[in-house]
Amino acid sequence: MDSFADAFALTEISRVLAALALVLFAAIISRWQAVNLERQMLIATARAFVQLIAIGYALDLIFAADHPAAILLIIGVMVGIAGHTSGTRATGVPQARRVAFSAISIGALLTLGLLISLGIFRFTAQETIPIAGMVIGNSMNVCTLVMRRIQDEIEARRAEIEAALALGATGRQALAPYLKIALQSGMTPIIDTTKTVGLIQLPGAMTGMILAGASPLEAVQLQIIVMYMLIGAAAFTGLAAAWLTQRQFITTNHQLHRPA
Known part of the structure; x- marks a missing residue:
């Protein structure tokens, strides 16, 4: 059972990609209802990903130095x-x-x-x-x-x-x-x-x-x-x-x- 669960366990990056499905559903709803926010949603999603990954690496270095x-x-x-x-x-x-x-x-x-x-x-x-x-x-x-x-x-x-x-x-x-x-x-x-x-x-x-x-x-x-x-x-x-x-x-x- 443990090996079966491990085989289907999501890695950290795949969990992030899986969560992206929620944004895609939101973009589809925006397109369907002609709200016209899908482009802003996708830009915001991409920016958040880049900004948070960058700050994550930066904080990792700062925490290690602790100066x-x-x-x-x-x-x-x-x-x-x-x-x-x-x-x-x-x-x-x-x-x-x-x-x-x-x-x-x-x-x-x-x-x-x-x-x-x-x-x-x-x-x-x-x-x-x-x-x-x-x-x-x-x-x-x-x-x-x-x-x-x-x-x-x-x-x-x-x-x-x-x-x-x-x-x-x-x-x-x-x-x-x-x-x-x-x-x-x-x-x-x-x-x-x-x-x-x-x-x-x-x-x-x-x-x-x-x-x-x-x-x-x-x-x-x-x-x-x-x-x-x-x-x-x-x-x-x-x-x-x-x-x-x-x-x-x-x-x-x-x-x-x-x-x-």
């Missing part, structure tokens, strides 16, 4: 890409990329610094880089939501904000209610996810550990840490993004910038 400079370099690259992506999505905010890069850097630095200094994770490539990826990816989404919400609120409430400024309010006072709304908008998704974790789906870190052979209780412990970590990262990044974004809309004379 602090390499760890910091990878984190810096991730922050740079996240800042560029977030800033591109919030095009209506002046200096959006600089704001996003700064906010994500602050969120990542504070979160990772606390995790390592408290002894929750060690400053090794194998632990720090995957955790940094989760922190920075979550921070990128929070930053985008906060920046765009502040921009939308200012556009919608411009008359009210200018009236408050004319009555003597500082820029921070005039924008304070809208910064709170933006922070709520940025943090609500991760809070909602934390509320329902384990009830609707098994999160990524937990699933990965279970598939790798860890016990469910070990996987649960790590996932709890990850969820708490992401809430903290969202708070740090959201607050930094709100503070830096509002500075882009208020002059040193506490006046609201006119739209370009």
